[in-house]
Each structure stands twice: as C-alpha cells, then as structure tokens.
Amino acid sequence: MNRRKSTYPKSNSFDTEQTILDFLTQFGPMSEADKQAVLDSLNMRFYTKGTTLLREGEVTRHGYFVLKGCVRQYYLVDGEEKTTAFFTEGYPFDNADSLKNQTPSKYYWACVEDTTVALCGDENEAFFFQQFPHLQKVARLALEGELSKQKEMLESYIMASPEERYLNLMKTRPDLVNRVPQYQLASYLGMTPESLSRIRRRLSQKYDLIKVN
Amino acid sequence: MNRRKSTYPKSNSFDTEQTILDFLTQFGPMSEADKQAVLDSLNMRFYTKGTTLLREGEVTRHGYFVLKGCVRQYYLVDGEEKTTAFFTEGYPFDNADSLKNQTPSKYYWACVEDTTVALCGDENEAFFFQQFPHLQKVARLALEGELSKQKEMLESYIMASPEERYLNLMKTRPDLVNRVPQYQLASYLGMTPESLSRIRRRLSQKYDLIKVN
DNA sequence: TGCATTTCTTAACTTTAGTCAATGAAATCG
DNA sequence: CGATTTCATTGACTAAAGTTAAGAAATGCA
Numbered sequence: 001m002n003r004r005k006s007t008y009p010k011s012n013s014f015d016t017e018q019t020i021l022d023f024l025t026q027f028g029p030m031s032e033a034d035k036q037a038v039l040d041s042l043n044m045r046f047y048t049k050g051t052t053l054l055r056e057g058e059v060t061r062h063g064y065f066v067l068k069g070c071v072r073q074y075y076l077v078d079g080e081e082k083t084t085a086f087f088t089e090g091y092p093f094d095n096a097d098s099l100k101n102q103t104p105s106k107y108y109w110a111c112v113e114d115t116t117v118a119l120c121g122d123e124n125e126a127f128f129f130q131q132f133p134h135l136q137k138v139a140r141l142a143l144e145g146e147l148s149k150q151k152e153m154l155e156s157y158i159m160a161s162p163e164e165r166y167l168n169l170m171k172t173r174p175d176l177v178n179r180v181p182q183y184q185l186a187s188y189l190g191m192t193p194e195s196l197s198r199i200r201r202r203l204s205q206k207y208d209l210i211k212v213n
Numbered sequence: 214m215n216r217r218k219s220t221y222p223k224s225n226s227f228d229t230e231q232t233i234l235d236f237l238t239q240f241g242p243m244s245e246a247d248k249q250a251v252l253d254s255l256n257m258r259f260y261t262k263g264t265t266l267l268r269e270g271e272v273t274r275h276g277y278f279v280l281k282g283c284v285r286q287y288y289l290v291d292g293e294e295k296t297t298a299f300f301t302e303g304y305p306f307d308n309a310d311s312l313k314n315q316t317p318s319k320y321y322w323a324c325v326e327d328t329t330v331a332l333c334g335d336e337n338e339a340f341f342f343q344q345f346p347h348l349q350k351v352a353r354l355a356l357e358g359e360l361s362k363q364k365e366m367l368e369s370y371i372m373a374s375p376e377e378r379y380l381n382l383m384k385t386r387p388d389l390v391n392r393v394p395q396y397q398l399a400s401y402l403g404m405t406p407e408s409l410s411r412i413r414r415r416l417s418q419k420y421d422l423i424k425v426n
Numbered sequence: 427t428g429c430a431t432t433t434c435t436t437a438a439c440t441t442t443a444g445t446c447a448a449t450g451a452a453a454t455c456g
Numbered sequence: 457c458g459a460t461t462t463c464a465t466t467g468a469c470t471a472a473a474g475t476t477a478a479g480a481a482a483t484g485c486a
Contacts, residue, residue, distance in 0.1 A: 077372070084371050084372065096361045140356070143353070143360065144313075147359055150360060151363055157403075158370070158402075161472090162472085181434090192475080195473050197434065197435055198473080202472095375443075394462090395463075407444075407466085408443050414466090415442095
C-alpha cells in the first residue's frame with residue numbers, strides 16, 4: 001500500500017481519499033487495485049479562499065475534482081457577476097470547451113473557501129486509461145450521471161418559481177445556504193439579493209404562523 | 214451497398230440519412246464503412262402528430278434520434294403540463310434513468326408533429342459497438358457534447374430574464390416559434406401564455422419605434 | 427479592540443409576471 | 457361546411473421581482 005501523507009494544510013488524507021472513492025463507487029463496485037490506481041495517481045492542489053482558478057479569456061489545462069471546499073463559477077456581464085455553479089466536496093468540474101478546443105474561457109472560477117482539489121482530465125489521461133482500462137467504464141458512467149443531473153437541474157429550474165427554486169436548493173444542497181454569501185446564492189437562483197431576502201422573510205413568516213397555530 | 218427504400222409516409226430516405234450523418238460527423242470525420250454500418254443498423258419508426266411515445270410511470274426500452282418532426286417532453290404536475298424540452302431534427306433523446314435502471318418515467322413524450330425517429334440505445338447496442346469499436350469514440354464525444362450543451366442551457370437560463378430567454382430561443386431555435394403552440398413555448402420558457410403574449414407585444418412595439426425613428 | 431469593508435436587510439417605488447375572465451381567431455372534426 | 461373545441465390575445469387586478477437608496481449587521485484586518 002502506497003498511502004501518502006497529506007502535506008496540504010487544512011486537508012486530511014483520509015477524508016479526501018474517501019471523498020473520491022465515494023464518488024467513484026456510486027457507479028458500481030471497484031477492485032482494490034483500481035481504487036489504489038486512482039488514489040496513487042491523485043494530483044492534488046490547495047488554494048486559499050479568494051483564489052481565482054480560471055479567468056475569462058484564459059485556456060484551461062485540466063479539470064478538477066473537489067476534495068474539500070467550494071469553488072464558484074461566474075460570468076462577468078456588464079460588470080456584474082452572474083453565478084452559474086457551485087462545486088463542493090465530491091463535485092467534478094471542467095471547462096470542456098476550453099479544455100478540448102483550447103479556446104478562451106467565457107467564465108471565472110473562484111474559491112469561496114480554502115479549497116483542496118484533485119486535477120483530472122489532463123494530458124496524462126490517455127496513458128492512465130491505457131493502464132487501467134476498467135476505469136473507462138467508470139468514466140463513461142460518471143459522464144452519463146453528470147448529464148442526467150444537469151438535465152434534471154434545467155428541468156426543475158424551468159418548472160419552479162423563484163421561491164420554489166430557493167426551497168429546492170435548501171433540500172438538495174442545504175449546506176450552500178450557510179457556506180456562500182447570500183448575494184451569490186441569489187445570483188445562482190436567478191434573482192437579486194433583495195428578492196432572496198424578501199423570499200426568506202416571507203417563508204419565515206409563513207413558518208411562524210404554522211408554529212403559532 | 215444496402216440502401217433501404219423508405220416505407221414511411223412523409224419521410225425521405227436521403228434527408229433522414231443525411232440528418233444522422235450530419236449529427237455524427239460533427240464530432241470528426243468517419244470512414245465510409247462506419248457510416249454505412251450506422252445507416253444499415255438504423256431502426257426507424259414513424260408516429261403521427263399527437264402520438265404519445267412515453268407516459269409517466271412507464272419504463273423505456275430505448276432512446277431516440279429525431280430524423281424528422283418534433284417531440285415534446287413534459288411533466289404533469291397538479292394537472293398542469295410543464296414542458297421541459299423539444300426534440301427536433303438532429304436531436305438525440307432518451308430517459309437515461311428509466312432506461313438504465315428500469316424505473317418508471319416521471320414525464321411524457323408526445324409528438325407535436327408527424328415524426329420519424331431512429332431507435333438507439335437498445336439491447337443490441339453492446340453487440341453493435343463490439344462490431345464497430347471506432348464508433349465508441351463517436352458515442353463518447355456525442356455524450357460530452359450533450360453535456361456541454363445542457364450546461365450552457367442551464368447557465369443561460371439562470372442568467373436571463375424571461376424576456377431575454379424568449380429572445381435567446383428566437384436566436385438558437387427560431388423554428389420552434391412557428392412549429393409549436395405558444396402555450397407550450399411559454400411553459401418551456403418558464404412563464405404563462407399571457408406573459409409570453411405580453412412580451413411579444415412589448416418587443417414588437419419596441420421594434421416599431423426603431424422602425425419609425 | 428476598533429475601523430473599514432463587505433454583506434444583508436428594509437423601504438419606497440417601478441416594472442413585470444401571475445390570475446381570472448372574456449373575447450375573438452384558428453384549428454379540428456364530424 | 458358549419459359547429460365545436462382549442463388557442464392566443466387583451467384587460468383589470470393582484471402578487472412578486474427589479475431598482476435605488478439607506479442603514480444595520482457581520483466580517484476582516486491592522
């Protein structure tokens with residue numbers, strides 16, 4: 001066993017390795033050899049809160065997998081930040097277009113918290129899959145799973161009102177509400193911070209009424 | 214050469230075959246042999262306008278690729294139809310969850326027009342890819358492309374106002390506005406038919422002003 | 427600790443969307 | 457072809473979201 005000690009601040013080897021194994025084994029059981037192959041190939045990076053991983057116009061060289069922390073994706077339109085995604089523990093993310101076609105990114109990635117990531121989808125990938133062909137199926141399943149999730153998110157976004165979108169987020173990712181500034185959440189929900197504030201007040205008033213009655 | 218004659222009404226063999234080749238070759242050049250393999254394996258179906266391909270609660274047995282026509286996807290919530298997708302020429306679609314896990318579908322598919330589809334992702338798939346391994350890469354690229362598109366759609370949905378969403382749709386899929394009833398379009402845009410009607414009036418007034426000045 | 431900055435909430439007002447109802451146009455069907 | 461149903465638009469009204477501005481609360485940093 002070739003278990004490395006973590007040399008990264010505020011990150012724990014056991015936790016982060018479990019995070020990636022949890023992700024991979026959701027698609028089916030894996031052999032110990034394949035698990036170890038993945039763990040041994042882990043290329044980790046630590047970034048402090050506020051670090052920008054990618055800027056508009058830049059070209060990406062790899063994808064990421066969040067082991068600990070939170071990365072926000074946002075567009076800058078007319079000087080205004082439009083948040084379109086939050087990546088937390090167990091989330092893979094990349095800029096497929098920029099990565100494959102070496103085109104400039106249209107958006108930014110910034111760490112909302114101190115964040116540890118594993119690099120993936122880099123130039124060694126082909127060699128890695130050649131060595132561990134079993135893992136190609138896992139990769140395809142992960143891709144299919146991502147597509148499913150993405151479709152579901154768009155569908156629920158289409159069907160829900162702003163208030164319902166907030167309630168949905170509370171159910172699916174309750175941690176975000178506490179980890180992330182409200183104005184970024186509001187943007188992610190497609191509304192202004194003022195609207196989100198009012199929605200929260202409306203909901204808490206409703207909740208108070210239920211408690212009293 | 215094993216070119217079948219189309220026996221399906223209102224569908225033309227040459228057009229439909231070109232539709233699927235256009236789709237496949239967008240991911241890179243293909244050998245003539247691979248092209249022919251795909252065309253020979255085509256399993257087509259014709260459905261008349263109004264036909265329901267999938268109902269809530271049913272389990273799917275394959276995916277589809279639209280050769281001609283238009284299929285609408287909708288959820289039924291509180292007796293109300295919530296349209297979440299339109300599949301037109303060149304669009305692949307499936308219910309990944311229902312297909313893979315044999316779980317009941319949460320939504321419906323119905324033909325908005327007379328529609329010709331090719332079946333795909335059925336039980337013969339594994340055998341097919343075994344015979345034509347080259348095509349596995351095409352399948353993966355198609356999957357990646359779908360994921361990219363889906364992410365982009367969610368992002369633009371998050372960032373745009375209802376009016377902007379309508380304008381975006383006019384740009385990306387101008388045909389839909391004429392093929393599809395307004396109330397279904399409105400639902401797809403996350404608003405009521407009345408709102409869409411008002412947005413259209415507002416926009417045409419703006420446009421009139423520009424013309425006059 | 428205290429000051430500065432960032433973030434969140436509130437309020438007043440404007441704009442836009444939802445709701446309900448009615449009407450007219452268009453498509454469908456026998 | 458006329459009758460019926462479906463669909464699109466409009467109007468009046470209500471509810472909710474955007475905008476602008478101000479101030480309170482929280483946070484970060486020296």
